[in-house]
Amino acid sequence: MKSDPFLYQDIARQLETLILSGALRIGERLPSVRQLSKEKKVSISSVYKAYIELESRGLVEARPKSGYYVRFSTKQIQKITHIRQQAVTRRQKVKSLQEEVYVPLSDPTLIKLSINKPDTSILPVTKLKNSLLHTVRERPDRLVNYNNLQGDEELRRQIARISYAAGLLLYPDDIITTSGCLEAIHYALLATTSPGDTVAIESPTYFGLLKAIEAHGRIPVEVLTDPVTGIDIPSLETCITQHHVKACIVTSSFSNPTGAHLTEEKRKALVALVTRKDIVLIEDDIYGELHFDPHRLNACKAYDLQQNVILCSSFSKSVAPGYRVGWLIAGKYRSEIFEYKMNHSVTTASVTEMAMAHFLKNGRYDLHIRQLRKDLHTQCLQYLQAIYEYFPGPIEVSAPKGGFVIWVALPMGCDSVKLYRKLIKKKISIAPGQLFSQKLDLRTYFRVSFGSPFTPEIDDALKQIGATLQQMI
Structure with missing residues (x-):
């Protein structure tokens, strides 16, 4: 049996591809650790690590005395396919909105989903x-x-x-x-x-x-x-x-x-x-x-x-x-x-x-950057799953293949600046879409950063965003 220390990552990547493509559906049981070990001719330890990896990303779940099951696929999410090309009737006041959004970030009690950077905990x-x-x-x-x-x-x-x-x-x-x-x-x-x-x-x-x-x-x-x-x-x-x-x-x-x-x-x-x-x-x-x-x-x-x-x-x-x-x-x-x-x-x-x-x-930069990618990938999937569970439809989101940000599209008529102002009172900060253009009307968009690990506080913040959106829609 092969037991390469990085072999489990290959197995996890293969299973992830099957899950994200829809070949493995939500709720479907995965092969047992022992069965997959025999099929792939790898050690039981490698398969177990692969399942733990997928579990940390929110893609599978372990059920006691039953095995591992597919939990979540980004294929379920309604993805953004285009940006609405609606021009603004007047020049956007990006500077004043930028100050409104970023000045409060000095508050240490704020859940800062508007900051596009990695959390200190995942840095070397x-x-x-x-x-x-x-x-x-x-x-x-x-x-x-x-x-x-x-x-x-x-x-x-x-x-x-x-x-x-x-x-x-x-x-x-x-x-x-x-x-x-x-x-x-x-x-x-x-x-x-x-x-x-x-x-x-x-x-x-x-x-x-x-x-x-x-x-x-x-x-x-x-x-x-x-x-x-x-x-x-x-x-x-x-x-x-x-x-x-x-x-x-x-x-x-x-x-x-x-x-x-x-x-x-x-x-x-x-x-x-x-x-x-x-x-x-x-x-x-x-x-x-x-x-x-x-x-x-x-x-x-x-x-x-x-x-x-x-x-x-x-x-x-x-x-x-x-x-x-x-x-x-x-x-x-x-x-x-x-x-x-x-x-x-x-x-x-x-x-x-x-x-x-x-x-x-x-300082083993190469090792750090590999771990950082892994952390960000896991966090991205966890945030997307929470958005899928908590945000009301019809809402579209991006499913990025890297970086830090998820772009969220609201139904026509919604205003992300108004959403921001409601959320900041609840100590939650997002980045309204109007920050990112002087030409387009992006009031129906906002940005969420997944640079911070997915904690119960983050989960609750996304749940509160979903509840606030439900009221607005």
Whole structure:
């Protein structure tokens, strides 16, 4: 009998595929541990671990003296297939709504379903602390001096190493570090566009990207986006022609707020389009590592032969939000972006970059990221099951294959801002859809983050959202 320590994950993945496809139906009994052990020619321990794994994800349940049964399948959920293209009659007040939603988040008693980040409990806090202590103890002289202007060399070497999984072959000198991914996007915008230029962006999108475009006097133009497969390429091409677009910002993997994920075909088509039109694609790849499938897709940058793509990313969503360690791969715009970094901040912080470099080299980052994906996948399924059980119909949701967020569509006539205001009185925070567009009327949408483990408090919060929706509908 085979007894590979990771063999149980393969078995769990195979059974999960059968459950999610509907081949195994809810309530159906699974093969006994002993039977599946014989069929797969693996140890009983491996099968048992696989069932425990599926049980933790809410996909199966153990019944005393009876065995394991299929409990839940995302196939049961009514999924979002498109975003309603209803335009607003006036410009949305995104800034004031953003303040209304995010100012109360300092309240420690709040259930923060509106925050798009991993909970501290699923981050490598101890290993990061050890890396930080090592850095302070071994290199105190470096910490009080300016960092390398392009970023800590060891950090850039480690980023080049882990970028291989995204299909990128990099040298440390290809990378410029930044204080987070959003700063990298700011630099990319400044280096490739001028005030008054038009920048295409997905719709809906993260409000921070809209603000970044407008902060520098550029004009955002929102482009039709599929909530499953990402930005619509024909619509983008029309937009480029009609509005003389100079740059385009796209989150290629598990975008915020819909969780949309560009297919490999779309990634290639997107790069081919910007190359043909000779415009810049600023690829936001901050969620690229957080995939639930066995392997991640190549970044758009991997298909960029003419250096029209600038990739921006950070460790804020995968390792340490507070460290503010980001980077970009600038290609032919390297010198312009380097100059903007020099003029803006001269350099980035030495201590966090050196500590992150030490963690990447010695802290078993690969093991952490695998566990993080597993935790997020489990949490996603648990949240979806609670939504399925508690939310009244007809409500549609996304079923993302990575990242942190679930996008919820309410029936026409419902208002997620009103829902937010009712829930905040109950100490529950969600992100209303209006935050994510200036062009579309997204009042019938809201975003829920599953970055926190599924606790009884989270379960109760989702139950209260469902009860509130029932009253509103």
